[in-house]
Amino acid sequence: MATWNLLGTATVSGTSTTAITFSSIDQSYKDLCIIGSLTDVTGSSGYAPITWLMKTAAGGAMSLGGGYMEMSYNSLTPSSTQFASASSTISYINSADSTSGNSPIYFYCYDYSSTTVAKNFYLFHGTTGRSPYLAASSFRMHKWLFNDGSNSPLGTIDVRTSQANLQAGSTLSLYGIEG
């Protein structure tokens, strides 16, 4: 049975934090998982984009290929998007407003430390406290493959909001999962 080990937790305080970085990630586990909840400080549009960047231990950006499906925009029909190559992927979080909702985040990366096996990650995010019939993205499910022929281990994960800053109390916890 897999054992989950808490490697670190980032909890935002104050109002000036734009990004969360997990660096120098321990390479002794097979998989990685991030669980948490993020909220943006502004409420202008009701939601804010969050950019996810994967980097090697040396800080080099890792290219991705993949896509996502989502339910949103008052539509019963899910939409999907694919990218042959991307430098990052975007998820959406709630902005702090009268809904007081937050945005659960689930990230799971398989074989992040391997130098021989291709790496994949799944990312699920959504919004709470908000009607799914509003324009804010209800939920999105990503699957991405690392476009990395050299199979470099994943060493750093950057999570950045590109609209404003993260609300105090936003938190992400990183777990290492033994194979």
Next chain:
Amino acid sequence: MSKKLVIDIAAGTEELVDLTDEELAEIAAGAAEAKTQREAEEAAATQAATDAAAGKAKLKELGLTDDQIAALVG
């Protein structure tokens, strides 16, 4: 100044540091990319809804009931 919260797993430390100019530029680029994606997805969703409504109207003109249309296309 915008900052990033760096959790160094190996060192077990937590530090709030200023974002570099390069990171700020990447964030600005990310915002532009997100806006473009969002607008494209919203336009596609709007067009799909318009097409669906037009298609259902056409089926009704052909004599199908609302229940029959719903059974066919939801």
